[in-house]
Amino acid sequence: xGKFWSILFLLVPILGVGLFVWAPGxxxxxxxxxxxxxxxxxxLFYFVLWxxxxxxxxxEVILFWFLWKYDANSNREPVKYTHGSHNLEVxxxxxxxxxxxxxxxxxxxxxxxxxxxxxxxxxxxxxxxxTARQFEWRLRYPGPDGVLGTPDDIHHVNDLHVPLDEEVMVxxxxxxVLHDFFLPHLRIKQDAVPGMQxxxxxxxxxxxxxxxxxxxxxxxxxxxxxxxxxxxPRAKFDQWLRELASxxxxxxxxAPDEPEE
Amino acid sequence: MAIALASAWGALLLVTSxxxxxxxxxxxxxxxxxxxQESQKATDDFRVTGREEDxxxxxxxxxxxxxxxxxxxxxxxxxxxxxxxxxFAEVGLPSDDPKWRSLEPEDRKKRxxxxxxxxxxxxxxxxxxxxxxGLFRQHxxxxxxxxxxxxxxxxxxxxxxxxxxxxxxxxFKSTERNAKPTTADLKRTLVEGIPGTAxxxxxxxxxxxxxxxxxxxxxxxxRGQFERDLAIGLLAQDEDIPKTGAELLETYLxxxxxxxxxxxxxxVRPPEPPPSDTPEDHLASVQKGRELFFGKQAGCLKCHxxxxxxxxxxxxxxxxxxxxxxxxxxxxxxxxxWLLPKLELKPRNLRLGIYRGGRRPIDIYRRIHxxxxxxxxxxxxTEQGGQKGxxxxxxxxHIVNYVRSLPYEPISRPHAERATALLKERN
Amino acid sequence: xxxxxxxxWFALVLSAVACAGCGRRxxxxxxxxxxxxxxxxxxxxxRMTTGSKAEEPQETEAAAPAVEPTEWCDLSGQFVxxxxxxxxxxxxxxxxxxxxxxxxxxxxxxxxxSQNGLKNVVIFIATNKKxxxxxxxxxxxxxxxxxxxxxxxxxxxxxxxxxRTSQTLELHNSDxxxxxxxxxxxxxxxxxxxxxxxxFDKPKNEPVPVTCSIHTWMKGYVVARDNPYVAVSDExxxxxxxxxxxxxxxxxxxxxxxxxxxxxxSGSFDLKRGKVKLTVEPGENDLGxxxxxxxxxxxx
Numbered sequence: 001x002g003k004f005w006s007i008l009f010l011l012v013p014i015l016g017v018g019l020f021v022w023a024p025g026x027x028x029x030x031x032x033x034x035x036x037x038x039x040x041x042x043x044l045f046y047f048v049l050w051x052x053x054x055x056x057x058x059x060e061v062i063l064f065w066f067l068w069k070y071d072a073n074s075n076r077e078p079v080k081y082t083h084g085s086h087n088l089e090v091x092x093x094x095x096x097x098x099x100x101x102x103x104x105x106x107x108x109x110x111x112x113x114x115x116x117x118x119x120x121x122x123x124x125x126x127x128x129x130x131t132a133r134q135f136e137w138r139l140r141y142p143g144p145d146g147v148l149g150t151p152d153d154i155h156h157v158n159d160l161h162v163p164l165d166e167e168v169m170v171x172x173x174x175x176x177v178l179h180d181f182f183l184p185h186l187r188i189k190q191d192a193v194p195g196m197q198x199x200x201x202x203x204x205x206x207x208x209x210x211x212x213x214x215x216x217x218x219x220x221x222x223x224x225x226x227x228x229x230x231x232x233p234r235a236k237f238d239q240w241l242r243e244l245a246s247x248x249x250x251x252x253x254x255a256p257d258e259p260e261e
Numbered sequence: 262m263a264i265a266l267a268s269a270w271g272a273l274l275l276v277t278s279x280x281x282x283x284x285x286x287x288x289x290x291x292x293x294x295x296x297x298q299e300s301q302k303a304t305d306d307f308r309v310t311g312r313e314e315d316x317x318x319x320x321x322x323x324x325x326x327x328x329x330x331x332x333x334x335x336x337x338x339x340x341x342x343x344x345x346x347x348x349f350a351e352v353g354l355p356s357d358d359p360k361w362r363s364l365e366p367e368d369r370k371k372r373x374x375x376x377x378x379x380x381x382x383x384x385x386x387x388x389x390x391x392x393x394x395g396l397f398r399q400h401x402x403x404x405x406x407x408x409x410x411x412x413x414x415x416x417x418x419x420x421x422x423x424x425x426x427x428x429x430x431x432x433f434k435s436t437e438r439n440a441k442p443t444t445a446d447l448k449r450t451l452v453e454g455i456p457g458t459a460x461x462x463x464x465x466x467x468x469x470x471x472x473x474x475x476x477x478x479x480x481x482x483x484r485g486q487f488e489r490d491l492a493i494g495l496l497a498q499d500e501d502i503p504k505t506g507a508e509l510l511e512t513y514l515x516x517x518x519x520x521x522x523x524x525x526x527x528x529v530r531p532p533e534p535p536p537s538d539t540p541e542d543h544l545a546s547v548q549k550g551r552e553l554f555f556g557k558q559a560g561c562l563k564c565h566x567x568x569x570x571x572x573x574x575x576x577x578x579x580x581x582x583x584x585x586x587x588x589x590x591x592x593x594x595x596x597x598x599w600l601l602p603k604l605e606l607k608p609r610n611l612r613l614g615i616y617r618g619g620r621r622p623i624d625i626y627r628r629i630h631x632x633x634x635x636x637x638x639x640x641x642x643t644e645q646g647g648q649k650g651x652x653x654x655x656x657x658x659h660i661v662n663y664v665r666s667l668p669y670e671p672i673s674r675p676h677a678e679r680a681t682a683l684l685k686e687r688n
Numbered sequence: 689x690x691x692x693x694x695x696x697w698f699a700l701v702l703s704a705v706a707c708a709g710c711g712r713r714x715x716x717x718x719x720x721x722x723x724x725x726x727x728x729x730x731x732x733x734x735r736m737t738t739g740s741k742a743e744e745p746q747e748t749e750a751a752a753p754a755v756e757p758t759e760w761c762d763l764s765g766q767f768v769x770x771x772x773x774x775x776x777x778x779x780x781x782x783x784x785x786x787x788x789x790x791x792x793x794x795x796x797x798x799x800x801x802s803q804n805g806l807k808n809v810v811i812f813i814a815t816n817k818k819x820x821x822x823x824x825x826x827x828x829x830x831x832x833x834x835x836x837x838x839x840x841x842x843x844x845x846x847x848x849x850x851x852r853t854s855q856t857l858e859l860h861n862s863d864x865x866x867x868x869x870x871x872x873x874x875x876x877x878x879x880x881x882x883x884x885x886x887x888f889d890k891p892k893n894e895p896v897p898v899t900c901s902i903h904t905w906m907k908g909y910v911v912a913r914d915n916p917y918v919a920v921s922d923e924x925x926x927x928x929x930x931x932x933x934x935x936x937x938x939x940x941x942x943x944x945x946x947x948x949x950x951x952x953x954s955g956s957f958d959l960k961r962g963k964v965k966l967t968v969e970p971g972e973n974d975l976g977x978x979x980x981x982x983x984x985x986x987x988x
Contacts, residue, residue, distance in 0.1 A: 135461050136462045138456070150669070151666065157454060158465055220415070226465055228465055248620065248621055250622065251531070251533065251534050252530070252531070252533070252623060253435065253530065267697070267700055270700065271700050330724055330725045330727065331730075333724040333725065333726045334725075334730045334731055337726050338730070338735050349735070349738045350738065430873075439873040439874060498815060498893055499817065505734070506734040506739075507737055509734060557866060557879070557880070558879045559877065559879075560866035560877075560879075563784070563866075564902060577782055577904075580904065581904045582904070583901055583904070632875050634875075637901030638901075639870070639875045639877040639901065640874070641877040648884055649882075650876065650882075651877050651882050
């Protein structure tokens, strides 16, 4: 019976590692990275994954080996007790501590790049102000005058457009409770804290439409608090903004043409 | 052994205690609040209790009961159930039905598209082709209720309450005050949401799903109004119980459907605003709007307050406060009928820059011109082909410009000063 | 597991209690809603018969064919408030005090006159589909009139106004300040001397309230009927309905401050749940004093 359980325990690392080997090919992996700093974050992810993966596999194999070797059915010798080993304890405290310290210092650069080192002059030039509210994303673009907070600001909801290949700054606010501005394809994740105005910056390198989801439980509608990010060339982006601005100033509304089905 | 059985039974009971008959198909809720109130009856008027004064009273109660049963029957006949919607051919048809295609365009416009309604009705989930179904219950019912009565489970936590479609009154639309909203109005509400309220934007839903939801809202609204009209006609106005479907249709249903069909013709299309391209023109318009806002003719400040903060009724007694039509008549006598507590309606704080009906100039024009039905905001403009209102279109445009400038106008240095200063500079 | 059977019993009882939550309705709506029965056969029948022409309503086999009367009746009476006459409560004017505060406005929901006459009691003929109601030809001349419901001195003048569905209700503002008159779905803003015409397409079974959202104390009523047989009692509680067709008619008696529907018994005048059957004969029909007990009213 004992050997059976040992094999069962061995299945854990085998299946675990096997899953991670199979997943990327099956599409269950990181979303496509279209940002300029995303590679740093992905690199850290892989580093930690490999490190912990190796330690995990090694620990599990050792566990299996001890289970197999000292199985009670095939071991008739009396049990030998040990009083512990001080050296072993020191080793397996210092090594993990040092590793963690290393990781902490290793990632400082990535953190600073994403959260602290805003490109010069960008704080004063938000591309858009995103206000999270239950359960949508309210957007406010500076209007034709280029200044946010004036009567010609363009208000929109859920449909976030940003220009391609440019440093974009998002001024993040919340209207009610904690939300989280999560752009998976840009590796951007920032809590929207009520009462705070938090700058988030990135540069998108590929055009297309991507997801914007809320990553902080904010109520019953959190699961469907979705937005859509569209990355497009600057000319198209400006055109889109102009269309929104003029629609917002509409003083007339034409009769809709009903297409005959 | 007995103990083990007993505890197993106990465990089973505990586990199933969460189950309720609600699981399974939900049913539409009867609009007792309005029916009882407007017919001036109580629940005892439908039940023979044995304490009646005479046989006449007993007969009347039996007749009331019969009428209420007929209302329930007629509703199922005309509209079906939440899982299985139905419409008379004169009211709606599936758009893939050959009868639909053989209709004239005007007749088609008068009817609802039953195919869209079927897409929105029923339990949420995908069908065999992977198409999402049960859209209303998935997206809307938790606030608006399965019956569209604005009293779903979430509604009690919200201010303002979700729209009660059964009243047939929609506040934010492009049409004259007592006209129905157009399909485009309802679609706009869904796509843009209503800022300042709990109604979110459904912009990211595919277009066909949005249209299905719009159709379903119309279906619920027509159903709700039909229920009221039929019940009140039978109970309060002593009409006879209709004998045929045609009689039912003609007397109670067709008038409602026709009102919806003519909403397109009642859209408020204002004339062009007076020119205000230059800053001076714009400021002059804002100044005129300010004078009108505070003037006697329009009297906006009487409710919106001397600083347009919406605080004119703050601190007033309950009877001096303002309410929506559906909250107005709630009082201690009819409390057992309320679905939701009585909620005050405060006049809009115009300095916030949050406009529930839309922030475009034309939206604000329409609010002033037609007022907001269902509430105390009066109609200030002249209805098309109707009688002259107190405000000319130009005047309304000036007020629109003033209102739109309010969020950017510091209370301490209003535009009037800036306008005067600017004009002084030039002379 | 369980040491003794008492614990097992406890578990049973606990689970029974937990099940008490089963089957409870989500809201506290009165039970009558749940027992409204849907008749499936009737559902089918209604669905199948939408194309058929509505049958012509059977001519009521009335006892006698409807004949235009040659003699007409007048009905009069006096509503008397039984009990100590309450003082009219003054209204605290919260808006436009300079204009509205000058008129010593009072709460008009319960006005009792010097001889305990009750003002503003509305009496009108109830709608009866089965019996044709003949209208005196004299009323033809006023059937297309424009009837004015005025915003005057920050109150509605008259407080209760009868109007026929054939007539036009004119909402008017005589005051220097703007009012709005919220009546049914309409709510026009009325500046000084402005008018707004309103039409009723169907008669209403109850007087329709009219309010102003600026001056929230203002409340008046419009009695919209399809015939002219409506009266509102005056300061002394007296009313008169002229030129009624003879016979037995059912009348509705209504007062805005009544708790629910009015009931009163005064000799042969038997008012039950707001309705009373009266027989009128050609000539004068004086009901005399009709006493309405103070307990039937509440000052709002």
